[in-house]
Amino acid sequence: MSxxxxxxxxxxxxxxxxxxxxxxxxxxxxxxxxxxxxxxxMQNTSMHVASTIAVYAQQSAGGSVSMNNGTSSPESVxxxxxxxxxxIKEITVFEQDTSAVKYGTxxxxxxxxxxPIVIELGQxxxxxxxxxxxxxPYYRSYYTAEGADGYVISxxxxxxxxxxxxxxxxxxxxxxxxxTMLLVLIIxxxxxxxxxxxxxxxxxKVNEVSSAxxxxxxxxxxxxxxGLLALKVNAMSQNLSIYMNKLRKAFEENRRMKEHLESFIxxxxxxxxxxxxxxxVIQVNRAFELLFGYEEEEEAIGLVxxxxxxxxxxxxxxxxxxxxxxxxxxxxxxxxxTKSGEMIPVSVTVSPIRDSDGTIRAFASISRDMRSxxxxxxxLRRSEKLTTVGQLAAxxxxxxxxxxxxxxxxxxxxxxxxxxxxxxxSLMLSELDRINLIVGEFLILAKPQATRFIMKDVRDxxxxxxxxxxxxxxxxxxxxxxxxxxxxxxxSCEENxxxxxxxxxxxxxxxxxxxxxxxxxxxxxxxxxxxITITDEGEGIPDEMITKIGDPFFTGKETGTGLGIxxxxxxxxxxxxxxxxxxxxxxxxxxxxxxxxxxxxSESA
Numbered sequence: 001m002s003x004x005x006x007x008x009x010x011x012x013x014x015x016x017x018x019x020x021x022x023x024x025x026x027x028x029x030x031x032x033x034x035x036x037x038x039x040x041x042m043q044n045t046s047m048h049v050a051s052t053i054a055v056y057a058q059q060s061a062g063g064s065v066s067m068n069n070g071t072s073s074p075e076s077v078x079x080x081x082x083x084x085x086x087x088i089k090e091i092t093v094f095e096q097d098t099s100a101v102k103y104g105t106x107x108x109x110x111x112x113x114x115x116p117i118v119i120e121l122g123q124x125x126x127x128x129x130x131x132x133x134x135x136x137p138y139y140r141s142y143y144t145a146e147g148a149d150g151y152v153i154s155x156x157x158x159x160x161x162x163x164x165x166x167x168x169x170x171x172x173x174x175x176x177x178x179x180t181m182l183l184v185l186i187i188x189x190x191x192x193x194x195x196x197x198x199x200x201x202x203x204x205k206v207n208e209v210s211s212a213x214x215x216x217x218x219x220x221x222x223x224x225x226x227g228l229l230a231l232k233v234n235a236m237s238q239n240l241s242i243y244m245n246k247l248r249k250a251f252e253e254n255r256r257m258k259e260h261l262e263s264f265i266x267x268x269x270x271x272x273x274x275x276x277x278x279x280x281v282i283q284v285n286r287a288f289e290l291l292f293g294y295e296e297e298e299e300a301i302g303l304v305x306x307x308x309x310x311x312x313x314x315x316x317x318x319x320x321x322x323x324x325x326x327x328x329x330x331x332x333x334x335x336x337x338t339k340s341g342e343m344i345p346v347s348v349t350v351s352p353i354r355d356s357d358g359t360i361r362a363f364a365s366i367s368r369d370m371r372s373x374x375x376x377x378x379x380l381r382r383s384e385k386l387t388t389v390g391q392l393a394a395x396x397x398x399x400x401x402x403x404x405x406x407x408x409x410x411x412x413x414x415x416x417x418x419x420x421x422x423x424x425x426s427l428m429l430s431e432l433d434r435i436n437l438i439v440g441e442f443l444i445l446a447k448p449q450a451t452r453f454i455m456k457d458v459r460d461x462x463x464x465x466x467x468x469x470x471x472x473x474x475x476x477x478x479x480x481x482x483x484x485x486x487x488x489x490x491x492s493c494e495e496n497x498x499x500x501x502x503x504x505x506x507x508x509x510x511x512x513x514x515x516x517x518x519x520x521x522x523x524x525x526x527x528x529x530x531x532i533t534i535t536d537e538g539e540g541i542p543d544e545m546i547t548k549i550g551d552p553f554f555t556g557k558e559t560g561t562g563l564g565i566x567x568x569x570x571x572x573x574x575x576x577x578x579x580x581x582x583x584x585x586x587x588x589x590x591x592x593x594x595x596x597x598x599x600x601x602s603e604s605a
Contacts, residue, residue, distance in 0.1 A: 332348050
């Protein structure tokens with residue numbers, strides 16, 4: 001149905017509603033006026049009958065009533081009244097005490113309803129009620145007046161005339177309403193068509209805009225609301241044309257960018273997969289499928305942390321919590337599991353994916369296969385080891401040759417003199433001890449013993465070393481100043497190796513203060529790591545020597561081997577820590593050791 005027809009029907013319905021309401025009010029008013037007219041007629045008739053009965057009663061009491069003169073009897077008056085008003089069908093006079101009929105007829109019988117009213121009716125009262133006799137509607141009135149004591153005048157009034165009149169007027173109204181509605185429908189259809197004619201132009205323009213044709217505007221001929229609407233539609237079309245061009249350009253740029261990103265993601269050698277906050281995989285690239293052994297993308301979609309081994313669940317939870325807290329995580333070298341269950345070393349970078357509000361909705365994980373790099377690093381380490389072994393061999397040969405020369409000279413001297421000199425024996429034994437020390441430290445460096453890491457409090461380890469070195473410190477007039485944190489300092493370590501490091505450093509500090517002094521030892525807990533600081537009050541180390549400390553056989557002491565700091569650095573590195581040396585001439589030297597602290601969850605595990 002068109003909008004023109006809808007408006008026409010709506011207007012017609014409004015007019016029809018108005019006519020219906022008017023007809024209902026008119027009919028109700030007519031029924032009420034007819035009822036009131038019937039009531040008034042019946043009341044007047046009842047009063048006239050009552051006065052007639054009163055006169056008749058007086059005449060009967062005076063004996064002046066002629067029995068042959070019917071014109072003065074109540075029945076003759078009743079006949080006259082009924083002839084004057086055909087709607088009055090019957091007049092009945094009841095005795096109020098007994099409800100017996102005194103005058104008139106009582107053919108319209110309804111004694112069950114009439115009797116109570118007749119008995120209870122008061123003086124000068126008039127009442128009217130509806131009744132049906134043989135399914136025909138009637139009014140019956142009841143009246144008692146002065147001069148007719150003890151009598152109730154009842155009149156039966158035919159209502160069919162009223163109903164016929166109402167039906168006739170109703171039919172006339174329906175015919176009038178139908179003709180009027182047809183005329184209103186035609187006129188409203190024409191008027192609405194004239195009013196909404198500009199909507200056709202607007203609808204045409206909307207169709208043009210929906211087809212992305214924005215150039216031809218609507219010709220505005222009116223200045224009413226439709227004209228304003230057409231003006232706004234033209235403006236909207238112009239703006240849409242501008243925005244559409246911008247959207248085309250943006251769409252083309254987005255398409256090219258999407259193709260570039262998809263090409264990069266799908267052709268990069270790094271395995272990339274996206275997963276939601278619950279760990280469910282939502283997208284992977286081709287490198288991910290090849291690295292972890294999945295045949296197609298759909299096989300990995302929907303899996304929860306498919307590459308994460310059970311032993312690394314805490315690691316993943318820690319990383320995600322750090323990212324959700326707003327921290328940027330560095331690249332992590334760890335282990336991942338393939339579809340077949342093989343453990344492979346990878347380098348993992350996890351980054352958040354945020355929406356326009358900045359809320360994290362997913363994560364992007366980039367995994368790089370480290371097997372080739374690890375093999376290359378192993379080759380480099382072997383190469384460096386061979387180079388170091390060559391340096392060690394040359395250094396050891398040089399260091400051992402000197403005491404061997406001394407031993408050979410003393411032995412030759414004793415062989416020639418054929419005498420045993422105790423002073424020479426003491427010197428030879430000291431040289432043999434020096435050779436043993438060099439060889440022992442060389443063995444520690446070249447082939448360290450198998451290590452077994454356990455959880456220890458570094459304060460206890462350092463206390464044992466201080467107790468061990470305390471006697472030597474007292475001999476050199478040196479005092480220890482110790483300041484340990486009260487927080488727990490638990491680390492994963494090989495206790496004997498760590499003691500060796502502390503012994504080397506404290507021994508170096510003692511030898512740096514031949515005249516005595518103070519050695520300050522501090523331990524602090526930084527939550528993520530434990531810091532051990534050993535500071536002496538010696539002469540210090542020149543800046544040009546600081547960079548060479550740790551090189552094989554480099555030493556600033558006359559009796560040193562140059563292997564102690566190198567071995568100590570190797571041990572600290574194996575504990576995933578760092579060893580840093582700072583020195584100032586005339587002030588002293590400070591050695592800082594940083595070791596990773598044990599996490600609470602690691603301790604409980």
